[in-house]
Amino acid sequence: MSSQPGYVTLPILTVLAAIGYLYYTTVFVVIGEWLGIATAAGLANAAAFTALAAASLVTYAMAVFTDPGRVPASFVPDVEDPDSPIHEIKRKGGDLRYCQKCSHYKPPRAHHCRVCKRCVLRMDHHCIWINNCVGHENYKIFLVFVFYAVIACIYSMVLLLGSASQNLQKDQQPSGDSSRTSIIVCGVLLCPLTLALTILLGWHIYLILQNKTTIEYHEGVRAMWLAEKVGNVYRHPYNLGVYENLVSVLGPNIFCWVCPISKNIGSGLRFRTSYDIPLSTPPL
């Protein structure tokens, strides 16, 4: 089926076309007409923007083609192990998490994706723009892509505004109707794109600070409501504190938080919970 991950779909072609169009217009029309591509300033900006566009394109391709994480056939939940995901099992009402559709046990935080037709480790959401699930193995890559894309969009916007203000000051129009049209289309595309990507990045930073996935955010809202009804307080079990949460998603090396490398983030089969950390006061 063409909607299965790994296939090039219409949304993927749309993203590639948008990257191509914005890159061409920013470098060859905006920089070209404003600073001149052959000047030192023009060349420096073109080189910097090319590097950002390349980083966006590479991380985008990685997000599309990286498997979000499968449940190994050998996976058996170990309820006797003190490190086991017993807390989540308890939270789910004492039952082991079993996927009826895949006929196997699910590790904590894994969910069945109806589009991918399988269970995905630490599933966040299924993204049509990458025709792939965002899960344990590609969550960081997905975030790094959004991060580079936001920076590239803001950079392109700054160049566009710079060139527009210079045109206004000098009271001159960009040479030729086609250039003017390209610049206007570029601006019309950039505004909603920058806004949407910035909101997406902000939302995921908010989630990472609490070590939640998008699915867990929605589950948590419900769990909090249910807990409040019986006078309890719901605590997200994977919230280890801001720094530990950042490390568990972005890796232990702070200088590599924006690198598209997702090493040292564990197997995705078990996760530390706040119950594993010795606390001065017992958890609620």
Ligand SMILES: [Zn+2]
């Ligand atoms: Zn499943």
Ligand SMILES: [Zn+2]
């Ligand atoms: Zn999926």
